Amino acid sequence: MSAAPETAATGAFTAEWTAWHEAHERSRTDPLGILAATGLHWLGRTRLRAPGVPGAWSVGPQGPLVELAEGEILTAGGEELRGTRQLAPFMHDGTVLLHFVDRTSGTPGASGASGAPGAPGTSEHGVDGVAEVSRRGSGVMLRPRRADSPYLASFTGTKAYPADPQWAIDARFVADSAPTTRRVDAVLPGIQHSFSSPGRLEFERDGRTHRLTAFAGADGALTVLFRDATSGITTYAASRSLTAPAPSADGSAVLDFNRAVNLPCAYTDFSTCPVPPRENTLPFCVDAGEKVPAARASAA
Structure with missing residues (x-):
């Protein structure tokens, strides 16, 4: 029937x-999407080194810049960035995503969420990451994203x-x-x-x-x-x-x-x-769509 x-x-x-x-x-749940973010840092004239991302970051007279030490590399649009680089030329629509590989993580024998071999974006060569630099209002933020983000690893939907x-x-x-x-x-x-x-x-x-x-x-x-x-x-x-x-x-x-x-x-x-x-703001209950997540990544 x-x-x-x-x-x-x-x-x-x-x-x-x-x-x-x-x-x-x-x-x-893209391995380098927003749920892989591991911090949010506001840049100023003082050089900032943020956990989990290469470079010393600041804002100078020409806008945001990064100073990369020997062996630190970022890539933007296929171009390798080394040394001190101004970022404004790369910030189309006020944002640039700078890719990197953390070669101190994901090495053979690593275990757990932090760089476990075989996890998305990780390998024996390191952990994939992105440094997002964006203008927000009158400020500039640096938001690292890493494929070994603990929150992303524990996300259950x-x-x-x-x-x-x-x-x-x-x-x-x-x-x-x-x-x-x-x-x-x-x-x-x-x-x-x-x-x-x-x-x-x-x-x-x-x-x-x-x-x-x-x-x-x-x-x-x-x-x-x-x-x-x-x-x-x-x-x-x-x-x-x-x-x-x-x-x-x-x-x-x-x-x-x-x-x-x-x-x-x-x-x-x-x-x-x-x-x-x-x-x-609707004055009635919309009992449809997504509910509040069970957990969130905290800055505390």
């Missing part, structure tokens, strides 16, 4: 969501509410007369992020119209940062993010809250994630 149409449709919806979420989790088609809500996109630049705060004090907002997404629930400011994404997609009545209880307190496919020509869109995801700040203190604009 074939399944009832509703059951078959729900099963297909759940299977599609499961495949999407598993793929999202795989991308989140992200729990989420069961997929529910009822949380795929019909919405409409209401465009502003022209896109505006919106500035929002970050989880770290003193930092703001700027986004282009082309308008808002509106939907009906419990007899009320709710409006969410939307930010421009790739290929016409729209992203909303939001809080709701589950925030700080079953979901991460600061924010969740939801991307909606590009609206149709008539403005019709779908907000599938099953695909609401955590930003990196839910997992690590080494993050500068944005928080939602004030109007993007």
Whole structure:
């Protein structure tokens, strides 16, 4: 006997969501992704040596720079950097990822999460790493990432509410007369992020119209940062993010809250994630999407 149409449709919806979420989790656990971050350091005129990353880092008259000792090497776009190098020429869009190999780790006989042979990004030749240098507001940060990050090694995944088609809500996109630049705060004090907002997404629930400011994404997609009545209880307190496919020509869109995801700040203190604009707090529980992680990487 074939399944009832509703059951078959729900099963297909759940299977599609499961495949999407598993793929999202795989991308989140890239060996040199944000969950591999081992620190966050603010650079100034005083030379800084940070644990787990080569070089002495500072900000000079021409911007951020690194001084590499004998035997220390970073690579940027295939170019090997040695000695003292200015980083501004490499910082496209305000960020550069500088790759390195820590040859003091991952040697034969190493054990545990720190450089165990065969672990992603580690070998008998060392541990792969990235030094991310980015501008944040008026400051410059250095954020090392290492493939032997203890947090990444212990990460067990992200729990989420069961997929529910009822949380795929019909919405409409209401465009502003022209896109505006919106500035929002970050989880770290003193930092703001700027986004282009082309308008808002509106939907009906419990007899009320709710409006969410939307930010421009790739290929016409729209992203909303939001809080709701589950925030700080079953979901991460600061924010969740939801991307909606590009609206149709008539403005019709779908907000599938099953695909609401955590930003990196839910997992690590080494993050500068944005928080939602004030109007993007929903007054009801969105019992859909990702829940608060079981553990986080702490700066303490």
